[in-house]
Amino acid sequence: MALAKAQPELRIAGTKLPAIPLPTNCPGCGVGLDADALRKHNYVCECGHHFRLGADAWIALIADRSSWKERWGDIRSHDLLNWKVPKPYQAVVDQLIEEGLNEAVRTGTCTLAGRPIWLAVFDFRFVGGTLSIVAGERLARGMEQAAASGIPYVLITASGGARMQEGVLALMQMAKVNAAVGRMHSAGVPFFSVLTDPTFGGTAASLALLADINIAEPNAAIGFTGPRVIKQATYADLPAGFQSAEFQLAHGQVDLVLPRTELRHLLAHLLELYP
């Protein structure tokens, strides 16, 4: 909490976080949960367990109050491959939209501690936060605009990888977004990535780990191939903590592992250091 103490003015939070569905007991420590207290603590239990947040909660956490301007929120995923089993893809998408979700990636502009940023947030609740054509399009458009305007780009990931139901076109989104990341790097635009639980597959192997600074949430699972598939393919016993944020830190893949309660202060400080 050194940063928070050093810069008390940055305690001004974003918007109050929305209520999220919670279990009665913390999966980390087993203690009964106080929803209000947890909400004020950015959904981090005292034991250090970080609850998964949807895109709406992340936007509320990062963006200064009333500063969020969503972009391209009206483009929608469609069933292009006539995907029918086990569930028709179009029905899955329609159902999620009806529940109030808007794709696996939402993007827009806002300010953080008064400084303008581009913000893109994955939402794991939407088909596992999978990279789709619409997700790729929102990411690439935002990064192109960040590259043109010089405004820093902040990314929050939570994704199972590329979306199976969009086939090879979902795979191609990895190239599409990486090309745009390259444009930001060439333009000298700061790019900060926050990897949350879980970040895997085509998302980990595209933009998530390509930032100037990769930040991971404590104990977040981050990797390319999921542990279930690794065990199936190699019959290997995976050690405890394999593919955790701390594992990725030890293997040189992320710059720092930081609790969510300190994230906003760190990002605000980074925006000062990389003007």
Place this chain on the structure above:
Amino acid sequence: MTRHGRKPDESTLTVWQVIELARHPGRPYSLDYIRRLAPDFIELHGDRLSADDPALVGGVGTWHGRTTMFLGHQKGRSLKERVARNWGMMHPEGYRKAIRLAHHAAKFGFPIVSLIDTPGAYPGAGAEERGIAAAIAEAIMEWFRIPVPIVAAVIGEGGSGGALGMGVADRVIMLENSIYSVASPEAAASIVWRDNTRKVEAAEQLQLTSRDLLAMGVVEEVVPEPAGSARADYDAAAAALDEALYRHLQPLLAQPTADLLQHRYERFRYIDSLVHAEPQFGPKI
């Protein structure tokens, strides 16, 4: 560009039969093609960091009178060879070697030919420990900056991110009986059903044949294979691949570098534009 090439009567094979052809152990592998395209090929090794990945071969040779950099996934035929080549599944070192050789080619202005034939990147603990996700991500990003023409061909299996890590090029073509997919049918079944035995159902939905990709606008051309597929006649398959690759390379050689890189960017930036333009797109299963 020849797009919209799908004609239902062109192939009488089922999707699963195509996959079996694409994976057939008798099918020509990268070195079978490279040695026919450039008989003076010299293989170069290593990523200059820590290792050499035998699942990816790379090197230089003369092709149509010009020194060319060849890269390709390499599978093995005997069990010993398959183990040594790791079934064509690259580790992080392979992607770093590919980019090292791409910069080498750029220094001398050599065009690059990339042959894709992999079930995917290696799904093992060692690959994870050494940063396979970041290695693929860096490679994909770096290909957009390599200032020489790149032509790629899927010659067998184009599996997932492991294939795309070698598949960012100015032109991408496919041999007729090859596949290119977001995930192997087994992996897709495992993800969607949590049951990898439903691979045939998954394969039928993924639309991973060469004609599917041509119809989606993801590849520029499907190269016909000899009667009985590529494994029936290596020389004829190599000649057809040679002709198609060189036809695609020629106009690229004349392009100013800035145009080349801008077009490569746009090729992938708008790769889904064909399906955007046609909301009713989608061959019906």
